[in-house]
Amino acid sequence: MIVANRKSLEEILNMLKPYKKVLLLGCNECVTVCAAGGEREVGVLASELKLSRAKDGQEIEIKEQTLERQCDHEYIDQVRPFVGDYEVILSIACGAGIQYVGEKYRTKIVLPGVNTTFLGVTLEQGVWSERCQGCGECVLHMTGGVCPIARCAKSLLNGPCGGSSNGKCEVDKDLDCGWQLIIDRLKELNQLDRYEEIIPVKDWTTSRDGGPRKRLREDLRL
Amino acid sequence: MKTKSNIERILESGGFVVTSECGPPRGADPEVIRKKGNLLKGVVDAVNVTDNQTSVVRMSSFSSCIILKEMGFDPILQMVCRDRNRIAIQSDILGAGALGINNILCLSGDHQKFGDHPKAKNVFDIDSIQLINTVKILRDDGKFLGGEEVKGKPVLFIGAAENPFADPFEIRAARLGKKVKAGCEFIQTQCIYNMEKFTKWMEMVRDRGLHERCAILAGVTPFKSVGMAKYMKNSVPGMDVPDGMIERMKGVAKEKQSEEGIKICVETIQKLREIPGVRGIHIMAIEWEEKVAEIAQSAGLLPRPQV
Ligand code: SF4
Numbered sequence: 001m002i003v004a005n006r007k008s009l010e011e012i013l014n015m016l017k018p019y020k021k022v023l024l025l026g027c028n029e030c031v032t033v034c035a036a037g038g039e040r041e042v043g044v045l046a047s048e049l050k051l052s053r054a055k056d057g058q059e060i061e062i063k064e065q066t067l068e069r070q071c072d073h074e075y076i077d078q079v080r081p082f083v084g085d086y087e088v089i090l091s092i093a094c095g096a097g098i099q100y101v102g103e104k105y106r107t108k109i110v111l112p113g114v115n116t117t118f119l120g121v122t123l124e125q126g127v128w129s130e131r132c133q134g135c136g137e138c139v140l141h142m143t144g145g146v147c148p149i150a151r152c153a154k155s156l157l158n159g160p161c162g163g164s165s166n167g168k169c170e171v172d173k174d175l176d177c178g179w180q181l182i183i184d185r186l187k188e189l190n191q192l193d194r195y196e197e198i199i200p201v202k203d204w205t206t207s208r209d210g211g212p213r214k215r216l217r218e219d220l221r222l
Numbered sequence: 223m224k225t226k227s228n229i230e231r232i233l234e235s236g237g238f239v240v241t242s243e244c245g246p247p248r249g250a251d252p253e254v255i256r257k258k259g260n261l262l263k264g265v266v267d268a269v270n271v272t273d274n275q276t277s278v279v280r281m282s283s284f285s286s287c288i289i290l291k292e293m294g295f296d297p298i299l300q301m302v303c304r305d306r307n308r309i310a311i312q313s314d315i316l317g318a319g320a321l322g323i324n325n326i327l328c329l330s331g332d333h334q335k336f337g338d339h340p341k342a343k344n345v346f347d348i349d350s351i352q353l354i355n356t357v358k359i360l361r362d363d364g365k366f367l368g369g370e371e372v373k374g375k376p377v378l379f380i381g382a383a384e385n386p387f388a389d390p391f392e393i394r395a396a397r398l399g400k401k402v403k404a405g406c407e408f409i410q411t412q413c414i415y416n417m418e419k420f421t422k423w424m425e426m427v428r429d430r431g432l433h434e435r436c437a438i439l440a441g442v443t444p445f446k447s448v449g450m451a452k453y454m455k456n457s458v459p460g461m462d463v464p465d466g467m468i469e470r471m472k473g474v475a476k477e478k479q480s481e482e483g484i485k486i487c488v489e490t491i492q493k494l495r496e497i498p499g500v501r502g503i504h505i506m507a508i509e510w511e512e513k514v515a516e517i518a519q520s521a522g523l524l525p526r527p528q529v
């Protein structure tokens with residue numbers, strides 16, 4: 001899933017300073033799972049905002065709405081009947097959703113209420129961890145199913161570096177060394193011989209380095 | 223001989239190599255480099271110049287290499303992958319070739335988190351093993367990574383670093399093997415304090431026959447004090463300082479500690495020279511360059527063969 005983090009109340013209040021009527025939009029997908037921007041968080045954020053503004057004598061009207069998805073126009077269209085009643089939209093979907101709402105309502109200012117951070121998994125209740133950087137050319141079959149790009153702090157394709165110590169990365173004692181994980185898994189899979197092969201320089205054109213990406217499936221187009 | 227490198231020449235004649243390093247200043251004063259250089263005159267066969275070590279901004283390795291070259295040294299250009307992509311890296315390698323730099327040391331580079339600009343964006347377009355191979359392709363095949371022909375090949379002797387004490391230990395010799403396969407001709411190791419572990423690593427290296435294809439220069443760093451020994455043990459990633467070393471430093475009076483540090487270093491060198499496959503010593507006296515001559519002298523490494 002895409003993992004995001006709610007921005008601080010202070011930062012959001014700051015962005016909302018000039019406004020009195022706000023449409024607060026959550027999303028039912030990834031940000032719900034990572035507890036940053038789902039229906040619950042919409043409710044919590046709305047009450048926090050109203051409370052703070054009331055304390056300062058600056059009442060605020062907030063319309064709470066959580067869309068099935070903010071990355072598909074059919075769902076974004078659902079707020080069309082009343083979007084005009086609000087001065088500003090505060091979206092707590094991922095960065096893609098926030099932008100897409102803005103693309104659909106071009107005269108509306110859309111403010112980000114979360115910081116979108118990574119593609120990851122739920123490790124345990126309340127803990128999420130990065131797994132993929134969407135490089136566009138997956139190498140997991142060569143590295144024991146553990147991503148060297150997302151999970152090594154230096155994205156080394158032929159690690160580990162000299163800073164790997166007791167399974168931890170040189171960058172942070174609490175961070176697993178991605179290359180230790182790769183070696184461990186290769187061993188478990190009986191594929192340690194793979195480690196002897198040099199992975200050649202990567203073609204980054206499929207990653208963000210090639211410019212904004214677009215995917216097209218002719219067979220699916222109408 | 224493939225290159226004009228002093229290290230390669232001494233290795234080919236069967237000699238034992240001595241290198242040291244020079245950390246560039248945090249400013250534009252060339253005298254700092256010259257002063258450090260003067261302390262190493264006649265003591266070493268080649269001098270490493272670090273590349274923004276520990277991610278702290280310093281005078282570039284490249285320009286410091288040129289200053290040392292003008293003084294008659296054979297500098298080793300250290301190059302990390304943290305700050306340059308393949309375009310900048312290849313361009314610098316061509317420049318090094320043009321200006322008569324004969325050696326390069328290919329490194330991944332410390333993460334910028336440790337330095338004075340932790341908010342920087344890092345590059346890591348290629349890694350150290352791919353960098354080794356890049357230099358080799360430029361030099362031996364006369365090709366750029368993009369496939370085009372190089373007009374005027376850069377002739378550099380190719381080195382890398384290896385840390386025998388990093389984890390996972392079992393693949394450390396295999397990783398060296400990858401470096402050798404990529405084109406690495408000499409290795410300078412992380413500072414050695416844990417002799418037992420290093421001996422074991424060398425066994426693994428010899429089992430793979432890597433010592434015959436790549437010269438291993440064993441790294442040493444003298445302790446200035448017990449404080450430094452403790453710091454190296456606890457705070458420097460990938461450093462292995464056995465408790466016995468700390469105890470030995472603790473056991474002498476404060477004003478005698480630096481002397482003890484030098485003594486340990488000299489003893490270490492003597493032991494390292496006995497290990498089959500060790501072809502040289504790399505003395506890293508961090509901000510203590512004035513001691514390199516004394517260490518080399520006491521360890522019987524002087525005089526150096528004439529350039
Ligand atoms: S190799 Fe690329 S696509 Fe595969 S997991 Fe890593 S970043 Fe994602």
Ligand code: SF4
Nearest residue numbers: 152161169170177178
């Ligand atoms: S310690 Fe491991 S994860 Fe961290 S940079 Fe080095 S190889 Fe990558």
